[in-house]
Amino acid sequence: MTALRETEVIASVPTCLLIGGEWRSASSGRTFEVHDPSTGEVLAEVADATAEDGMAALDAAVAAQAGWADTAPRVRGEILRRAFELVTARADDFALVMTLEMGKPLAESRAEVAYGAEFLRWFSEEAPRISGRYATAPDGRNRLLVAKRPVGPSLLITPWNFPLAMATRKIAPALAAGCTSVLKPAALTPLTALLFAEVLREAGVPDGVVNVISTSRAGAVTGPLITDPRLRKLSFTGSTDVGRRLIADAAHQVLRVSMELGGNAPFLVFEDADVDAAVEGALLAKLRNGGEACVAANRFLVHESVADAFTSRLVDRMAGYVNARGTDPDAMLGPLVDESTREKVAELVSGAVEDGARVALGGSVPSGRGFFYPATVLVDVPQDARILREEIFGPVAPITTFRDENEAVRLANASEYGLVCFAYTRDLNRALRLAERLETGMFGLNTGLVSNPAAPFGGVKQSGIGREGGFEGIDEYLETTYIGISDPFA
Numbered sequence: 001m002t003a004l005r006e007t008e009v010i011a012s013v014p015t016c017l018l019i020g021g022e023w024r025s026a027s028s029g030r031t032f033e034v035h036d037p038s039t040g041e042v043l044a045e046v047a048d049a050t051a052e053d054g055m056a057a058l059d060a061a062v063a064a065q066a067g068w069a070d071t072a073p074r075v076r077g078e079i080l081r082r083a084f085e086l087v088t089a090r091a092d093d094f095a096l097v098m099t100l101e102m103g104k105p106l107a108e109s110r111a112e113v114a115y116g117a118e119f120l121r122w123f124s125e126e127a128p129r130i131s132g133r134y135a136t137a138p139d140g141r142n143r144l145l146v147a148k149r150p151v152g153p154s155l156l157i158t159p160w161n162f163p164l165a166m167a168t169r170k171i172a173p174a175l176a177a178g179c180t181s182v183l184k185p186a187a188l189t190p191l192t193a194l195l196f197a198e199v200l201r202e203a204g205v206p207d208g209v210v211n212v213i214s215t216s217r218a219g220a221v222t223g224p225l226i227t228d229p230r231l232r233k234l235s236f237t238g239s240t241d242v243g244r245r246l247i248a249d250a251a252h253q254v255l256r257v258s259m260e261l262g263g264n265a266p267f268l269v270f271e272d273a274d275v276d277a278a279v280e281g282a283l284l285a286k287l288r289n290g291g292e293a294c295v296a297a298n299r300f301l302v303h304e305s306v307a308d309a310f311t312s313r314l315v316d317r318m319a320g321y322v323n324a325r326g327t328d329p330d331a332m333l334g335p336l337v338d339e340s341t342r343e344k345v346a347e348l349v350s351g352a353v354e355d356g357a358r359v360a361l362g363g364s365v366p367s368g369r370g371f372f373y374p375a376t377v378l379v380d381v382p383q384d385a386r387i388l389r390e391e392i393f394g395p396v397a398p399i400t401t402f403r404d405e406n407e408a409v410r411l412a413n414a415s416e417y418g419l420v421c422f423a424y425t426r427d428l429n430r431a432l433r434l435a436e437r438l439e440t441g442m443f444g445l446n447t448g449l450v451s452n453p454a455a456p457f458g459g460v461k462q463s464g465i466g467r468e469g470g471f472e473g474i475d476e477y478l479e480t481t482y483i484g485i486s487d488p489f490a
C-alpha cells in the first residue's frame with residue numbers, strides 16, 4: 001500500500017456535514033482531528049457540528065419525511081440496491097478508509113465492507129415486503145385491518161468499531177421503511193460514514209432523507225434532538241453506560257428506541273467438543289476485529305478434561321498473529337483504536353494477574369508508536385476477576401474451567417449482559433438444552449461467528465432492546481396502525 005494511494009483515498013472523503021443534501025462546514029467553523037491509531041498521525045480534519053447544526057439536520061429530516069414515506073416501496077428498494085452496488089464497487093476505498101481510521105487489517109475491513117453492504121441488499125429486498133393483515137374478529141362480525149407505516153424521523157448513533165456496518169445496519173432498514181434520518185457517527189471514525197453518505201447521494205437518496213453530523217461533542221449535539229417532539233425514533237449502538245443514559249433521555253418523548261449495547265460473551269467448550277474446531281471458532285470469536293467487537297468472546301469456559309488441550313492449541317495459534325499496521329500485508333491484528341482502549345485492556349490483564357491468573361501468551365504493552373497490544377491468553381483466571389465481568393475489547397482470551405453442564409450454564413449466565421453465547425459440543429440434546437437455558441439474544445453453536453444481515457442481531461438483559469437485520473430489523477422503523485371495521489354483512 002503506497003502512501004500516495006492512502007492520501008488520495010482520504011482526500012476523496014467529504015469532511016463536512018451533510019444537511020438537507022448539502023455538504024456544509026460546521027456553523028462554528030470548527031473542525032476536529034481524526035487520527036491513524038497505528039501512528040497517532042492526523043488523517044483528516046472533519047467538521048465539528050454544533051447543537052445548531054444538529055437541529056438543522058433534524059429540520060431537514062423532518063422536511064423530507066412525508067415525501068420519502070410516500071415514495072413507492074419498490075423505488076426505495078431500488079435506491080438501496082444501487083447503494084449496495086456502489087459500496088461494493090468502491091470496496092477497496094471503503095476498506096482503506098476504515099483501516100486508516102480504525103486500525104483493523106485490510107482483509108478485515110474488506111470483510112466488513114461485504115457485511116455492511118449486505119444490509120443494503122437485504123433491506124432493498126425487504127422494502128417491497130412491508131405488509132399488514134386483514135382478519136375477521138373472533139366473534140365473526142367486525143373486521144380487523146392492521147397496517148404498517150414509517151415511525152418517522154430517526155436519530156441513529158453509531159460506534160467506532162464497525163464504522164460502515166453499524167451505519168448500514170440502521171440506515172438501510174430506516175430507508176426501506178420510509179424513515180428519514182440523522183446519523184451521528186463516532187468521533188474516532190467519521191470518515192467511513194461520510195464516504196458512505198456521499199455514496200447514498202449517488203445512489204439517488206433524495207436531499208434531506210439522510211443527514212450526517214460528525215461532532216466531538218456528542219451529548220451536546222444530540223441531546224436537543226432527543227427532546228425535540230419531531231424526532232420519533234432513537235437507534236443507538238454503543239456502550240451500555242451511554243445507552244442507559246439515552247434511554248432515560250428518550251423517556252421524555254416516549255421515543256421508540258433500539259439499543260444495541262455491550263456484551264460479555266461466554267465461549268463454552270464441552271468435553272465432547274471437536275477441540276480443533278473449537279480453537280478455530282475461538283480465534284474467530286476472539287480476534288475478529290482485534291477483539292473490539294460487542295460479540296467478541298470475553299470468557300472462555302472450558303470443561304476441565306479438555307482445558308489443557310484447548311489452551312495449548314489456542315496459544316500456538318494465537319502466537320502466530322502478527323501485530324502490525326492494518327495496511328501491512330502481513331498484519332493479522334491491527335492496533336487498538338486509541339490509548340484509553342489500550343490502557344483499559346492492559347489494566348484488565350494486570351488486574352487478573354494480581355488476582356492469580358497466569359499469562360500463557362502476550363500480556364505486555366509493546367514499545368513504539370501506535371496503540372498495539374499483542375494476542376494474549378490468560379489461564380487460571382479466578383471467577384471473580386474484573387476481566388470476566390467487563391468487556392475487554394482487545395485480543396485477550398481469559399480461560400477458566402467448569403466441571404459439568406449445570407456449572408457451565410450458571411457461569412455463562414452470571415453476567416448482566418446477554419448478547420451472544422458460543423458453545424462447542426457434539427451432543428444434540430445438550431445443544432438444545434443450552435439454547436433454552438442460556439440467557440442470550442444470540443447463540444453460536446459450533447461456530448465462532450453469528451453475525452449475518454439475514455438474522456436478527458441483538459441482546460437480552462443489559463445488552464439491549466430490539467433487533468437489527470433479519471425480517472425483524474425493519475419492524476424497528478415501522479409503527480402499527482389498527483383499523484377496526486364494522487361487520488360488512490350486518
Ligand SMILES: NC(=O)c1ccc[n+]([C@@H]2O[C@H](COP(=O)([O-])OP(=O)(O)OC[C@H]3O[C@@H](n4cnc5c(N)ncnc54)[C@H](O)[C@@H]3O)[C@@H](O)[C@H]2O)c1
Nearest residue numbers: 158159160185186218219222238239242260261262263294
Ligand atoms: N450490541 C451491538 O450491536 C454493538 C455493536 C457495536 C458496538 N457495541 C458496543 O459499543 C461499545 C464500543 O463503542 P463506543 O466506544 O463507540 O461506545 P460509546 O457508547 O462510547 O459511543 C457510541 C456512540 O455514542 C456516542 N455518544 C457517546 N456519549 C454520548 C452521549 N452522551 N449522547 C449521545 N451520544 C453519545 C459516541 O460519540 C458514539 O457515536 C462497546 O460497549 C460495544 O460492545 C455494541
Ligand SMILES: O=CCCC(=O)O
Nearest residue numbers: 161292293294295451
Ligand atoms: O460490535 C458489534 C457488532 C459486530 C457484528 O455485527 O458482528
